[in-house]
Amino acid sequence: MRGAVLHAPGDVRVEQRDDPTIVAPTDAVIRLAASCVCGSDLWPFRGIEAMNGPSPMGHEYAGVVEAVGGEVTSVKPGQFVVGSFVASDNTCEICRAGYQSSCVRREPMGALGAQAELLRVPLADGTLVATPDVPDDDLVPSLLAASDVLGTGWFGAVAAQAGPGKTVVVVGDGAVGLLGVLAARQLGAERIIAMSRHEQRQKLALEYGATDVVAERGDDGVARVKELTGGLGAHSVIEAVGTQESMTQAIRSTRPGGHLGYVGVAHDVALNGQELFFSHVHLHGGPAPVRQYLPHLLDLIWDRKIEPGKVFDLELPLDQAADAYRAMDERTAIKVLLRG
Amino acid sequence: MRGAVLHAPGDVRVEQRDDPTIVAPTDAVIRLAASCVCGSDLWPFRGIEAMNGPSPMGHEYAGVVEAVGGEVTSVKPGQFVVGSFVASDNTCEICRAGYQSSCVRREPMGALGAQAELLRVPLADGTLVATPDVPDDDLVPSLLAASDVLGTGWFGAVAAQAGPGKTVVVVGDGAVGLLGVLAARQLGAERIIAMSRHEQRQKLALEYGATDVVAERGDDGVARVKELTGGLGAHSVIEAVGTQESMTQAIRSTRPGGHLGYVGVAHDVALNGQELFFSHVHLHGGPAPVRQYLPHLLDLIWDRKIEPGKVFDLELPLDQAADAYRAMDERTAIKVLLRG
Numbered sequence: 001m002r003g004a005v006l007h008a009p010g011d012v013r014v015e016q017r018d019d020p021t022i023v024a025p026t027d028a029v030i031r032l033a034a035s036c037v038c039g040s041d042l043w044p045f046r047g048i049e050a051m052n053g054p055s056p057m058g059h060e061y062a063g064v065v066e067a068v069g070g071e072v073t074s075v076k077p078g079q080f081v082v083g084s085f086v087a088s089d090n091t092c093e094i095c096r097a098g099y100q101s102s103c104v105r106r107e108p109m110g111a112l113g114a115q116a117e118l119l120r121v122p123l124a125d126g127t128l129v130a131t132p133d134v135p136d137d138d139l140v141p142s143l144l145a146a147s148d149v150l151g152t153g154w155f156g157a158v159a160a161q162a163g164p165g166k167t168v169v170v171v172g173d174g175a176v177g178l179l180g181v182l183a184a185r186q187l188g189a190e191r192i193i194a195m196s197r198h199e200q201r202q203k204l205a206l207e208y209g210a211t212d213v214v215a216e217r218g219d220d221g222v223a224r225v226k227e228l229t230g231g232l233g234a235h236s237v238i239e240a241v242g243t244q245e246s247m248t249q250a251i252r253s254t255r256p257g258g259h260l261g262y263v264g265v266a267h268d269v270a271l272n273g274q275e276l277f278f279s280h281v282h283l284h285g286g287p288a289p290v291r292q293y294l295p296h297l298l299d300l301i302w303d304r305k306i307e308p309g310k311v312f313d314l315e316l317p318l319d320q321a322a323d324a325y326r327a328m329d330e331r332t333a334i335k336v337l338l339r340g
Numbered sequence: 341m342r343g344a345v346l347h348a349p350g351d352v353r354v355e356q357r358d359d360p361t362i363v364a365p366t367d368a369v370i371r372l373a374a375s376c377v378c379g380s381d382l383w384p385f386r387g388i389e390a391m392n393g394p395s396p397m398g399h400e401y402a403g404v405v406e407a408v409g410g411e412v413t414s415v416k417p418g419q420f421v422v423g424s425f426v427a428s429d430n431t432c433e434i435c436r437a438g439y440q441s442s443c444v445r446r447e448p449m450g451a452l453g454a455q456a457e458l459l460r461v462p463l464a465d466g467t468l469v470a471t472p473d474v475p476d477d478d479l480v481p482s483l484l485a486a487s488d489v490l491g492t493g494w495f496g497a498v499a500a501q502a503g504p505g506k507t508v509v510v511v512g513d514g515a516v517g518l519l520g521v522l523a524a525r526q527l528g529a530e531r532i533i534a535m536s537r538h539e540q541r542q543k544l545a546l547e548y549g550a551t552d553v554v555a556e557r558g559d560d561g562v563a564r565v566k567e568l569t570g571g572l573g574a575h576s577v578i579e580a581v582g583t584q585e586s587m588t589q590a591i592r593s594t595r596p597g598g599h600l601g602y603v604g605v606a607h608d609v610a611l612n613g614q615e616l617f618f619s620h621v622h623l624h625g626g627p628a629p630v631r632q633y634l635p636h637l638l639d640l641i642w643d644r645k646i647e648p649g650k651v652f653d654l655e656l657p658l659d660q661a662a663d664a665y666r667a668m669d670e671r672t673a674i675k676v677l678l679r680g
Contacts, residue, residue, distance in 0.1 A: 093570070093572060094572065094595065094596050094597065097596075097597045098597060099596045099597035099620055101620075102596030102597065102620045104571075104572075230433070231444075232433060232434065232444075242613075242617075244613075247613065255434065256434050256437075256439045256442030256626075257434065257437045257438060257439035257442065262617070265614075265617065266613030266614045266616065266617040267613075267614065268613075268614075269612075269613025269614065270610040270611065270612065270613060271610065271611040271613055271616070272609075272610065273582075273584075273587065273606030273607075273608075273609025273610060273611060274605075274606045274607065274608075274609065276606065276611070276623075276626075277582075277602070277605060277606040277625060277626045277627070278626060278627065279626065280439055280441075280442045280626040280627075281624075282622065282623070282624045283616075283622070283623040283624065284621075284622045284623065285617060286596075286616075286617045286618060286619065286620040287617070287618065287620075
């Protein structure tokens, strides 16, 4: 099969890889309906995250089951399935508490390379959720988005306790931030302030339910949020970038006693303990336990109540994965869908 | 009146200070039944926190109202009252959300100097809570403890979501940590692991409801907690020290999805964003909103259901405040009560 492999920072190639097979009796192999590039793929692409030799890329996936191991009982060949970017048994104590991405038997899907034609999924019973039927083609982008960016934005909104009566700020206008806006709207937030200076992203944020757009960043952005919230800051802040600047902005935008959900992968971030202490903020985040939300999110998509797939504003053939990385790196595309 | 003044690190003197008077119509002046030294007083005493000239010391207080300003309606002269270490109006949006220590009109009591005979309390209506009657003398230490250390331990336990079915770890065996044990027990925690290597403090922790004592610290302490919790870590961790080492130990002792309540004042602490991200911990803390808990805590004390005053293991005359600081600095006393 063909699959994307990162050889060095900036050097993504689509090349021939071995077809995945059932290794453990709890595995499934799926044929991907589409694949895509994640903002977090840009960290190694930019050389910010260390690499250990050539790496298959991609951890978001949706497609049709081709084969299952002998112990798999919940999905079968022919079914269309979506899974999280972390495989989990969904039965351990941590999974049952809703933190499947910290499952005691977790396996990160990134190492397996989902920017490809086929993918092995470990712990298939715990990881995969089937849709009622094979979906119409136009639903595929939204179902694929559920695998990571939608579930991640959703977790950010849940961790920020977005809900009725709340003012929510979203820091970051990538796919996760935009879907954080969508999630906050679905969760019933009263007011949603999207921080963005890109016209196209502002437009999608408004379409997804943002009530206000703030273009300022850093301390100016914080000052603008304070102005909009009676000087107090927001009840709920979703952080979807993962830099020192964005975390600082997010903390300072949250009112005392408010909730900050951070889902941008924190790179080289050091939080000032004293500032955090006196901020009185609730801080929660990490790798989103997408599996917890998948059944609900797939229902919303299947019933066409939400359309997270709109974050894909560019579609390319899998063979042009390198162009997809470049478009996202240069921010000319929000998120790129790769087909066949 | 006489009051303690810190002139330089290590140099506390009890000297003649002006009697406080009603400055604003919302003020009260109270005659202190007793006063005490707080762990956080040791930061400037040790020279770790910068000073700006001689500073009156002390922020914990309980006593009888002597005078009130013209706008004060909820307390009157002759009543016995307790207040938080932060004065608050108890009516602003932040107060109503339960974060009185971040009240938009807050005034830190430390600047007013409660290690003295008399104390001015700003925002008296919002800040002070009266007991049903003037208490028996033996209740005074417990009532005084409610002003900070009990309320702070309580907030730590609430922020850590201590409760039925939960295993709680308490990092720190000072007065706040020990009262965090008491709070966790009152909140119904199933198992309470006190981290302490001091025999006397271990004893009080067990008396307050600890089920286990762990003497190891740092990564060894974390390993021991993991052993006691099936390899997962605790559901709830109360951090009551405020150093890099204690925060790191607390984060690593919490299971994914668990709650860490930190109430030690964070000095020179920098939290590693990436470690925190992957820890999946809920982090919440800061200056305890003691005012929120005072009515309930005073009831528990009045009805003799809890005895937080046991943390005072040394009593000295106010004039010997310097000895009190030394005893706490050298950890020969848990907490020192000062009378008259």
